[in-house]
Amino acid sequence: MKLPKEILPSLNGIVPSSMATCSKNGVPNVGVISQVFYVNENQVAISHQFFSKTSQNLQENPKAHIQVMDPSNSCPWFLEVEFSHSENSGEVFDQMDMQLEAIASTCGMEEVFSLEAAYIFNVLSVRKGDETQSH
Numbered sequence: 021m022k023l024p025k026e027i028l029p030s031l032n033g034i035v036p037s038s039m040a041t042c043s044k045n046g047v048p049n050v051g052v053i054s055q056v057f058y059v060n061e062n063q064v065a066i067s068h069q070f071f072s073k074t075s076q077n078l079q080e081n082p083k084a085h086i087q088v089m090d091p092s093n094s095c096p097w098f099l100e101v102e103f104s105h106s107e108n109s110g111e112v113f114d115q116m117d118m119q120l121e122a123i124a125s126t127c128g129m130e131e132v133f134s135l136e137a138a139y140i141f142n143v144l145s146v147r148k149g150d151e152t153q154s155h
Contacts, residue, residue, distance in 0.1 A: 021143045022061045027097050030088040031058045033119055039066065040085045041077035049073045056088050056099075057116050059140060064101065065112055067120055068137040078103045078139070086141075096149035101141035108137045 033055035040050045051074050057065040064086070068075065078084065082103035087096050107113045117135045 021145055023058070023064070023143055023146055024148075027088070027090075027146065027148075028058060029092060030090045030097050031056050031064065032091070033057075033122075034091040035089040035094075037066075037086060037088045039074065039087075041074050042081050042083075043077050044080035049077055053086070055116065055119060056086055057112070057119065057138070059112055063104070063140055063142055064099065065107075065116060065138040065140050067116055067135055068106065068139050083144075084141070098147045098149060099143055100145040101143055104140045104142050106137040106139050112140070113138045 037053045037056045038050055039053050040048060042048050053066050055067045059065050084101050084103065086099040086101055088099070089096055113135070116138050120135050
């Protein structure tokens with residue numbers, strides 16, 4: 021599934037995102053994500069910093085849902101994704117680490133935010149929310 025170009029402002033880390041995962045036994049978990057990063061037209065990455073339950077769920081069940089928000093109008097985007105792999109070095113990791121440092125510095129949390137890995141996901145579907153319901 022190709023990501024539409026109009027979603028790109030929602031993937032810049034200005035507004036925190038949320039991600040829903042589910043264990044193999046069907047127990048849901050929702051977590052806040054500092055950044056959803058554009059990898060290419062078919063993939064996004066999330067910053068793995070704090071979440072252990074999300075990581076465990078992704079190992080058991082690689083499918084997840086991510087909600088990002090357009091910072092200009094608060095319109096949500098909904099992505100259905102499938103975990104592909106994690107990276108703890110390389111170009112995507114380095115770019116995400118640099119962006120995470122910038123996000124942390126704007127909210128005075130430089131010592132707290134530390135990128136452990138970039139989790140890469142294949143985008144299965146993407147849907148734009150209704151702008152009139154997002155306000």
